[in-house]
Amino acid sequence: MKIGVDILSGEQKPEVLIRGAVKGLKKIKGEIVLIGPEEIIEKTIEQYPWASGRIRIEHTEEVISMREIPTEALKKKPNSSVAIGMRLIEKGEIDAFVSPGNTGATIAAAYRYLGRLKGVARPGILAPVPDGTGGFTALIDVGANPECKPVNLVQFAVMGEVYMREVCGVAKPLVGILSNGEERYKGTELTRKAFKILSRLGCNFVGYVEGRDIFTGKLDVAVCDGFTGNIILKTVEGMGLSFINFLKNMVSKNILKQVGALVLLPEFRELKKRMDYAEYGGAPLLGMNGHIIITHGSSGEKEIMNAVRIAGEMVNHKLNQNIVNALINYGINKRQWF
């Protein structure tokens, strides 16, 4: 197995991402292909003699920044790290690709070099949202498709179900559609149509769920359009950050407070861990003709390490083949649906 890692598109230094990727290498059986400046990579991996022979380098210094307009940037920079990653998948030289880059550019590059998976109308990004109980709820889509048709929501549900079962080991993943109320007549025309189709499909569809259900552990996959999902994800991130900042400021006040906080340190650490996206290794882009994980732009060692580990699981469990099969089994792989 070979996992490609774009070490150039993140906000952190390439060295940090390289170290994360090498730590990830310990969690998989196979090799990693580091995409970025040869010199920096060679120098950094010198520290890991055990890994020699299991790391390949694909040199590039071209990178698409977070601020660039995806399709334009992709044309101007054919040798950007993200374009190279996709071409390596296309040529069969890597089995999965991890990138901390511009989400739009990653999706555009995936469309250009790989295309969609057979039977998939539109891809979706699945984000693991820590549910506060130590696990997570998979939210799909968080931004690949701001405007959806019913078939998109239905396929997101199926892709989310397959991901949770195959990659995360949840035997019977419970799937719900996010809505403004649990009653069937709630939601929008879009969600009501998707509700009808999912009810008949035979997956573990629990119906409509509400925003709060993301944090009760009663659900494995929460389905929504990419506009709503992106806002929810960023709301959750923003709220978590505001919470952590509050706790930090709280203890910097005086010695007595610091002692109090010290006593509670294991609990604060546990809380931080439970809220930490990095534990779950980024967001898989599901439905493209290749295994792709998009991580936060700010990803450090831990998130990249976990992304490599999860990418390994995706490959091990033949995620994409399972998605194709599931769509066929459920009978929602036909063009007439799209």
Added chain:
Amino acid sequence: MKIGVDILSGEQKPEVLIRGAVKGLKKIKGEIVLIGPEEIIEKTIEQYPWASGRIRIEHTEEVISMREIPTEALKKKPNSSVAIGMRLIEKGEIDAFVSPGNTGATIAAAYRYLGRLKGVARPGILAPVPDGTGGFTALIDVGANPECKPVNLVQFAVMGEVYMREVCGVAKPLVGILSNGEERYKGTELTRKAFKILSRLGCNFVGYVEGRDIFTGKLDVAVCDGFTGNIILKTVEGMGLSFINFLKNMVSKNILKQVGALVLLPEFRELKKRMDYAEYGGAPLLGMNGHIIITHGSSGEKEIMNAVRIAGEMVNHKLNQNIVNALINYGINKRQWF
């Protein structure tokens, strides 16, 4: 000034809501009209001799529960507390109405007895979302209109702006549209059209904002359709609850932890206060021909007290007249827009 309070539709006992309303009475100049069972009201207000002469009772024992289908329930129960409240506004016997009841039934009753405010295409519910810095961001709409046209978003923006300026004393409220990214080309067809109109309107429009901006204090009004807004609101509530539960469980572990928590008690209290919706007294339903506040079904004394106070501010500052004027001034009050 007279503020009507539905003390029957909440999940808490009428006595609790009566006490909250009476505390609210201290914050306004005028009277309260308590809508619910006469006997319970009379017995409870005996404890407040200072308030005698400032409390009127509208007897009813009919109530629409949270589980009932709004329009059906409204037909079956013409003397439900929420219907009586709306009729009291209609007859000019109260200036504002506070209800902790079924949101759908409240909106349906408002449509039936009051109708929309002049120039308003659709009403919106504005929810104050604690932003973690001690203030709040007004999120509108959180559920009155799951499916919106551009004019709805634009009018939500204007109603939110007027509310924040007149009722909350923010001199120049900053208004943004929630979207899946800050760039103009992001969002959906709906948000892009609303963006264009708002850019030309002359209000303090900051463009697209992201979910995380709700918690940075950089924004006063966040506009979205009622489907997205409702999911966001419940996500925030669910995440807050999961936090509070974590902190509670954390300190119940042993004596040492309890001492640590005791030292940090003022900070935990402050945190709880900053996350507490009850501080802001419920969610005004804006755009109907009357001043209406919808509070959580679980509202206790504090939320009802604050809702009465805010209702008083709405009346004092002639909120609805100001909304009508603002729509005329911005030129978005015409039927052809709807």
